Structure formats: C-alpha cells, structure tokens
Amino acid sequence: MQMYTYSRSTGFWRVLLVLLTTPMPSLALAALLDALPLEPIELGLAHSGTTWVRGVFMTIIESYSVISLLQHDVVNLELSSFWTLTISTATALVNNALALSITALLWYPLPFILFWMAWPWIALLVLFVWLAKGAFIRANPDVLTRLRRFSSVATSQLVTIMAYSIFKAVFLIVPTAWQPAFAMILPVFKLFQKNLLARMLKDRDDLKPQVIVFNVEISNALFITNSVQTGVSIDTSILLVATDFLQLLVSIYDLNLMLSDVRDFTNKLGVDSRQAVATAFTVMETHPDLAVKKVLDRAFQSKADLFRNRTRRSAVVTIEASVSASSSNNPAKIDWRKRSNQQKGATSTQSTVLDRGLTIGPPASSTQAARQPSVADSISITARLTMLERHLLLQKVLQILFLTEFVLLIEFMEVLVPVLHCSYLTIAYYLPNRAFYSELNQLNETQFWSMIGHVMAYALLEVFSLLLLVLAIHRTTYPFPLQHLSFVLEHDRPKVQPKIVIWVVLVLQAMLPQNGKT
Numbered sequence: 001m002q003m004y005t006y007s008r009s010t011g012f013w014r015v016l017l018v019l020l021t022t023p024m025p026s027l028a029l030a031a032l033l034d035a036l037p038l039e040p041i042e043l044g045l046a047h048s049g050t051t052w053v054r055g056v057f058m059t060i061i062e063s064y065s066v067i068s069l070l071q072h073d074v075v076n077l078e079l080s081s082f083w084t085l086t087i088s089t090a091t092a093l094v095n096n097a098l099a100l101s102i103t104a105l106l107w108y109p110l111p112f113i114l115f116w117m118a119w120p121w122i123a124l125l126v127l128f129v130w131l132a133k134g135a136f137i138r139a140n141p142d143v144l145t146r147l148r149r150f151s152s153v154a155t156s157q158l159v160t161i162m163a164y165s166i167f168k169a170v171f172l173i174v175p176t177a178w179q180p181a182f183a184m185i186l187p188v189f190k191l192f193q194k195n196l197l198a199r200m201l202k203d204r205d206d207l208k209p210q211v212i213v214f215n216v217e218i219s220n221a222l223f224i225t226n227s228v229q230t231g232v233s234i235d236t237s238i239l240l241v242a243t244d245f246l247q248l249l250v251s252i253y254d255l256n257l258m259l260s261d262v263r264d265f266t267n268k269l270g271v272d273s274r275q276a277v278a279t280a281f282t283v284m285e286t287h288p289d290l291a292v293k294k295v296l297d298r299a300f301q302s303k304a305d306l307f308r309n310r311t312r313r314s315a316v317v318t319i320e321a322s323v324s325a326s327s328s329n330n331p332a333k334i335d336w337r338k339r340s341n342q343q344k345g346a347t348s349t350q351s352t353v354l355d356r357g358l359t360i361g362p363p364a365s366s367t368q369a370a371r372q373p374s375v376a377d378s379i380s381i382t383a384r385l386t387m388l389e390r391h392l393l394l395q396k397v398l399q400i401l402f403l404t405e406f407v408l409l410i411e412f413m414e415v416l417v418p419v420l421h422c423s424y425l426t427i428a429y430y431l432p433n434r435a436f437y438s439e440l441n442q443l444n445e446t447q448f449w450s451m452i453g454h455v456m457a458y459a460l461l462e463v464f465s466l467l468l469l470v471l472a473i474h475r476t477t478y479p480f481p482l483q484h485l486s487f488v489l490e491h492d493r494p495k496v497q498p499k500i501v502i503w504v505v506l507v508l509q510a511m512l513p514q515n516g517k518t
Contacts, residue, residue: 003401004281006487007480015486019412022489023420025497026504029061030424033508037432041513045108051514052096058509059092060085063125065498066154070129072495073207074146077133087128095121114506114515115165118158126151153200157215160193161506164219168226179236187243190220205402210492213409214499221417222507228458229421229439229451241461244414248465251407252472258400259476265393277478280397283390401484404473408485411466416500418459422452424508436512 036054039047067084071077079087099117103110110116126147130137137143167186174182193216201208224240259273266276428437429448435441443451473481489496509515 002491003484003487004284006491007483010483010486012482015482018486018490022496023416023423023500023504026501027420027423027427029501030504030508031427031431033058033061033505034424034428034431034433038436038512038514040436041109045104048108048514052100055096055099055509055515056092058505059095059121060088061505062502063088063091063121065501066125067129068494068498070147070150073150073204074143076140076143077129077136077147079129079132083132087125087132090128091121091124094124109514112165114510115158115162118161122151122154122158149200153197153211156193156196156200160215160219163189164223165510168223171227176236180239183236183240184243186220186223186240187247190216207495209402209406209409210488210495210499213406213413214496214503217410217413218417218499218503221414222421222503225418225421225455225458228418229455241458244462245465248407248411248469251403251410252469255400255403255407255472255477258396258403262393262396262400265389273476274478276393277397277400280394283394400477404477404481405484405488407469408466408473408481409488411462411469412485412489414462415459415466418455418462420500420504422455422459424504426452428508433512436514438513439511 033054036050036057038050038054041048064084067079067087071079071084095117098120099110099113102116103113129147137147167189171179171182194212197212197216198208201211224244227240228237262273262276266273271279425437425440428434429440429443439451440448470481478484
C-alpha cells in the first residue's frame, strides 16, 4: 500500500533524482579509497604499508555494509552505530593482520587474496556479532535461525563472486571461435544461482528481488560490461547482449500470461488491467487481512507456467480455507459456491471466472472502462466483488507486482553497472593509482575515451531495454512503473545501498595487482 501511495504522490523529477543519485555513495567511497597512493609491487612487502591501510579501510566499509544488511534481515538484532563500527573495525584489523601474515609466509602479492580472505572475513563477522549479542541470540531461536540463513546467503554470494571470477579468467584464454559457445554457460549458472537463493529465502519473498538482483544479476551485468570493455569478439558481445534482451522479452511474455488471468476479471467488469490493479490496492486498504501473500517460491523459472498452473489449481483452495476460517463472522462468505451457481443460472451476463465457479457482477459501460483509474472507480468496482473475488484479485495483482519489481530491478541494474563501471574507471584514470590498473595504464586519453564510449554504447542499449519494459508495463499493467522502481530504491535504500557499495568497493580492490590480480 505504501508503494501505491508513493506512486500517486511522486512526480517525474523526484523519480529521476532517485535514479541518478543511487550510485553516488558508492562512487564517493571508491574515490576516497583510490585517493590513497599505493607503492609499486616491485618494491616488495616492506613498502606495501599503504596497501594494507587501504585494505583495512576497505574491509571496514564492507563489514559495516554487511552488518547493516544483517540488521534489516534480523529485525530484532539491535546493534548501535558504535557497536557496528567497533565490530567492523575489529574484523578489518584481524582479517588484514591474518592476510599480512599469510603473505609474509608465502609471497607478495598473493594471487586472489581477496577471495581467499573472504571466508575468514565472514567467519570473523559472525564471531564478533556473536560475542556482542550472543546471549540475546541464544535466548531467541528465531534470531539464530535468521542469522544462520544470512550466513548461508552470504556464503552463496561469495561462491558466486569466485565462480564469475574463474569464469572470466577461463573465458579470456578460450580461443575466440569457442567464446560464444562458452558464454552460454553463463545463463545456466545464473538460473542455478537464482533458484538456490530463492530456496534459501523461501519464507522471505520481500527480500528475493533485491538479494538476487544485487548479487546474481549484478555479476552477470559486470561480466558483460567487462567483455565489452576488453574487446572480446564482436560475435560474443552481440550474443551476450542478445541473450540479455531475449530474457527481457521472456519476462514481458510471462507478464502477459499473468495478466490473462486478471483479464477474466476485467472482461466482466468492463475495465482495463490498470483499473484492476487500482482496485486491488483498494481491496488491500479496506481489507488488509487479505494482503497476507505467498508469492512464488520458484519465481525464477518461468513465472507464467507457475502462475497459470499453481494459481488455477491451488489458489482457490488456499483462499477457500482462509475465507472459511472467518465465515462464521460474516454470512456473506458462507456458501459462496452455492451463491455463485445461483447467479450463474439466473443471468447470462454473470459467468464463471475460474473452474471453481467464481462469478463477477455485470460488466460496466464502455465509458467507465475508458476512464483513467481513480479511487472512486476502484471503490465502486470493489463493491461489486464478493469477498472471495476480492481476495483472488488481490493475490493475482500482488504476484504481478512481484514480477514487475523483479524485472524492473534487473533492467535498472543492467543500466547501473556499465554506468558505475565507466564512472569509477574515469575517477581512477585521473588519480595517481592509475598506473596500477592494467585496464588503464597503457591507454592514452584518446584510447581511454574510446573504451568508455564502447561501454556507454552498451549502457545506452540497456537504457533502451529499460524504457521498453517501462512502456510495456505502463500500457498493460499499471501507470507507474518508474515510480515503482523509484519506491524500491528510495524506500529500501538501507537495503539497496550497502549491496551496491559492497560490489563497487570489492571490484575496485580486485582490479589492483597489489591485491593479487593475475
């Protein structure tokens, strides 16, 4: 309901401001980190002091971001800013001391040190959180369960990072002729990771879009951006972008199939799907108890198949149970099937919506259908629906909103990643540490801006994809897709920003030879 209220009160300029400022905090932190001058690795470990100081600051930022996410996932785990900073600092100091010890025993720089040290980093975070809040966690089994799940998700994310890094390294040494076929492994792995995270978050549908988009999808977008930047074969670049665009078309097709079930309502009521969505929000406002939803556990396969099969077979059974539970308090909810059959036999203008005998009142006039959605229209339409029909309509619309939020975030992320990538490369190019970035140190200014132009051309293609999706949703589903996206980014900023910061800072560090890039 907050999203609907936000969409009706938020103008285009505020939406644009939210979209443009989303990457700013992570870019500011990246610039501050890169302003610390580093020493060449040829000078050896004895002259690497600034590298380790930078590593401590980077780990503090990453740790603080992770704990912020943890507190939003485990709501009752209240850690003050002081404790959050203390735990982050302790984790950073111990983890970097351990990394320095291992490097001194083996060699400098240690290849892929960021990835090897990610495991003790997570373990240290959990340890220090346990030391600070152990008594509270032991006394609250639900908090312990959520903490374990958070650790599992974090571990899965680390595996994703390592897998993409290995994939990228292998991809660059594969013969050019084999690169297009090898690149097709990427969508398969992405689907596997999506379903794995969806299974881990099976009882947290509210977290699924953000967690999956800002982990799996950001990795995929970053790989494509790097491929465009490093100039892999034209065929491979086209294939990667085309695969991305095909997935967008599949999502739009899935959305259309979902809307076909809502059209069972709209055809009888004489309204369009946008008015049906507005009516569902009115139902949510007047009957908040009906808004308890169970969104798709396997939402990352074909949403259309799941919706059409599972909803038609089981949604009515689920709703029947919830309606029956309170039917003794409301006679209007009793014998709804009997009443539906009586209505069906009484008039030809009232007919079956689903196989279970649901009915809807007579269709509205074409004049009413042509009007823009309004609160008065929604209230009028709601009054013509039975309680069961309101529940079913609300469940369908909530699932549609779940899908649209997911695909909007994906498309926005595919725009954000190349823009962020170009932005921090530009920052790095004009700072002293430019000499240590292999992507930059051999480029003159003309070559650099040519490379940026290639990546930004890919970003413009993704902007086109985002606008296509926004237009499709606006025409077929509801009139506020940009406001929906802006709402997620603004309302859930404490959950979104740490994820972006983690990725930008980590990628920036991973590009440096001092951190074991090979």
